Amino acid sequence: MLTWSADGSVRLWPVNSVGSSIVFASNAGRVWNAAFDRTGFHVIAAYEDGTARVWSVAKPNHFVLLDGREGGSNSVLDAAISPDGKSAITVYKGGTALCWQIDGHCVPRVLIRSNVQDEWLEHCAWSYDGKTFAAASSACRVWVWKESWWRERQVALRGVGDLAHVGSVVGLALSTDGEQLLTGGSVDGLVRLWRTDGTRRPVEFFGAGTVTDASFAPDGKRVLGAIESGTVKIWRSDWHELVTFLRSRTSATLTTEQRVSLLGEDGSRARSVYEEQEHKFARTPLPANWTFQYPY
Numbered sequence: 001m002l003t004w005s006a007d008g009s010v011r012l013w014p015v016n017s018v019g020s021s022i023v024f025a026s027n028a029g030r031v032w033n034a035a036f037d038r039t040g041f042h043v044i045a046a047y048e049d050g051t052a053r054v055w056s057v058a059k060p061n062h063f064v065l066l067d068g069r070e071g072g073s074n075s076v077l078d079a080a081i082s083p084d085g086k087s088a089i090t091v092y093k094g095g096t097a098l099c100w101q102i103d104g105h106c107v108p109r110v111l112i113r114s115n116v117q118d119e120w121l122e123h124c125a126w127s128y129d130g131k132t133f134a135a136a137s138s139a140c141r142v143w144v145w146k147e148s149w150w151r152e153r154q155v156a157l158r159g160v161g162d163l164a165h166v167g168s169v170v171g172l173a174l175s176t177d178g179e180q181l182l183t184g185g186s187v188d189g190l191v192r193l194w195r196t197d198g199t200r201r202p203v204e205f206f207g208a209g210t211v212t213d214a215s216f217a218p219d220g221k222r223v224l225g226a227i228e229s230g231t232v233k234i235w236r237s238d239w240h241e242l243v244t245f246l247r248s249r250t251s252a253t254l255t256t257e258q259r260v261s262l263l264g265e266d267g268s269r270a271r272s273v274y275e276e277q278e279h280k281f282a283r284t285p286l287p288a289n290w291t292f293q294y295p296y
Contacts, residue, residue, distance in 0.1 A: 002043060004031035010045045012057065024055045024063070029075075037081040044088060046076035052090045054081065054102060066090055066100050068108065077122050083130040091121035097135050097143075111135075112143060112154060123169065127178030132196055134181055136169035142183055144196045155198040157181070165190065171214030171226070180237075182223055184211035191225040193237055200264045205235045253277040256288070 029048030050069040074093035095114025119139040140163040167187025192202040210228035221238035259270035
């Protein structure tokens with residue numbers, strides 16, 4: 001088990017309570033975050049002084065220093081090692097995200113440098129296959145990079161205008177295949193499930209309170225949201241399972257407009273599938289461009 005502290009130390013504890021903890025000590029100030037790599041043999045820690053350190057579990061006195069201070073970066077708020085162990089991402093209080101070679105000998109690549117005043121990049125995450133990376137900020141924004149095009153551009157996910165959420169983005173998790181991203185909104189009380197290529201609107205799960213974290217279940221078929229009230233909500237996210245569940249409880253179908261908006265279908269296909277589904281339930285489809293007239 002890994003813990004970190006404002007005293008600048010990171011500690012590795014045996015989960016069976018046998019033996020003493022391993023201490024990764026530094027004089028770099030407060031530790032904002034720390035995490036294992038995929039193998040469990042290395043630990044990366046984000047420090048208040050603008051540096052990150054990659055520690056070896058086998059050699060706790062040995063570390064690789066990732067120093068972003070020359071580029072004017074502030075405190076490192078989060079850091080993550082790629083699944084192949086060759087790269088690391090650091091995100092900063094000044095709104096910068098850097099990609100490093102883990103040996104520390106190369107100049108880091110700047111993924112983004114925010115031009116918004118007082119924007120902090122607070123969270124970052126790799127996909128399981130290492131081909132997708134995401135970062136989230138205190139200014140309600142989320143970016144995604146993919147291995148195939150991260151040198152040229154990144155995708156900004158937008159839920160409300162140019163923002164991903166109303167309020168700081170909390171909880172950031174990528175699906176196993178890197179095709180979906182889960183985020184939580186600290187103010188809007190929403191957990192959103194996005195396509196990482198930025199197409200289609202996100203699926204929204206209402207948390208009924210301030211969301212403090214969000215993550216995928218291990219099987220990827222559920223999403224979890226931690227609520228400030230002390231509850232955890234679990235929602236279905238697997239499409240086929242969700243359809244089966246809904247069909248057992250309702251015969252309602254998505255309208256043409258809903259299929260275009262939610263599923264990204266073109267108008268002609270959306271209309272065709274809508275009519276097909278209505279006929280399955282022995283109903284007459286509503287006329288094209290039909291709108292409900294309220295009696296008041």
